[in-house]
Amino acid sequence: MSVDGKIAFPEGKPARLSNEEDLRRVHALRAGSDAILVGVGTVLMDDPKLTVRREYAKGRSPLRIVLDSGGRTPRGAQVLDGKAPTLIVTTEDCVRTFPAAEVFRCGKEEVDLELLLDHLASRGIRTLLVEGGSAVIWSFLHEGLADELKVFVASQALGGKSTPTLAGGEGAATLAGAVRLAFSRMSAVGDGVLLEYAVVR
Numbered sequence: 001m002s003v004d005g006k007i008a009f010p011e012g013k014p015a016r017l018s019n020e021e022d023l024r025r026v027h028a029l030r031a032g033s034d035a036i037l038v039g040v041g042t043v044l045m046d047d048p049k050l051t052v053r054r055e056y057a058k059g060r061s062p063l064r065i066v067l068d069s070g071g072r073t074p075r076g077a078q079v080l081d082g083k084a085p086t087l088i089v090t091t092e093d094c095v096r097t098f099p100a101a102e103v104f105r106c107g108k109e110e111v112d113l114e115l116l117l118d119h120l121a122s123r124g125i126r127t128l129l130v131e132g133g134s135a136v137i138w139s140f141l142h143e144g145l146a147d148e149l150k151v152f153v154a155s156q157a158l159g160g161k162s163t164p165t166l167a168g169g170e171g172a173a174t175l176a177g178a179v180r181l182a183f184s185r186m187s188a189v190g191d192g193v194l195l196e197y198a199v200v201r
């Protein structure tokens with residue numbers, strides 16, 4: 001994110017905030033995870049590949065997971081390119097199938113994250129990297145389903161009142177509803193800073 005907490009440009013247009021050192025960190029994190037997860041909002045805005053890029057890290061690309069209640073992932077999306085395994089997670093009522101991806105259906109209004117994590121655990125997935133976007137990060141934090149939060153802070157301010165921030169969703173209405181974090185580490189990453197927290201439950 002930027003120093004003012006933004007993770008994109010206004011209206012959600014993608015912004016590359018990572019510097020080269022941070023890209024190496026992110027791709028090493030991906031390579032060390034069993035799966036990487038994003039919401040369909042990120043797929044529609046950024047069309048990410050979600051693979052491990054060889055110039056930044058070694059290792060195979062993990063399972064790519066998209067939270068997509070109504071099956072809105074476009075046919076031409078890069079997560080459907082067959083270059084790494086992909087799991088699209090829809091709600092129970094969605095009937096859409098995808099050419100190069102497996103589908104798991106759980107939840108009524110939106111994807112039920114606890115059921116999804118149980119399913120992933122049953123197939124041996126132990127380390128899940130949640131990359132975004134704003135709504136999905138809030139869901140994992142708010143539902144107490146994240147163990148750690150790692151935030152790279154780029155030395156830039158983006159501004160913009162409609163610009164997505166690190167955690168969106170409904171947000172906390174009072175301090176009692178805030179997600180509590182325990183600071184664990186701070187380090188310089190090129191010209192930016194990496195902040196690491198444990199999530200308090």
Ligand SMILES: NC(=O)c1ccc[n+]([C@@H]2O[C@H](COP(=O)([O-])OP(=O)(O)OC[C@H]3O[C@@H](n4cnc5c(N)ncnc54)[C@H](OP(=O)(O)O)[C@@H]3O)[C@@H](O)[C@H]2O)c1
Nearest residue numbers: 007008012039040041042069110111132133134135136139
């Ligand atoms: N700087 C970065 O590192 C970074 C990384 C990733 C994304 N981004 C930015 O984040 C923005 C996208 O964020 P976003 O908030 O619009 O979308 P998002 O968090 O990527 O996806 C949210 C969507 O996921 C679906 N979903 C299904 N089950 C869910 C659940 N249990 N909890 C939350 N969402 C669920 C919902 O759509 P349905 O109802 O259709 O299922 C929801 O609208 C883009 O601007 C992108 O550039 C930045």
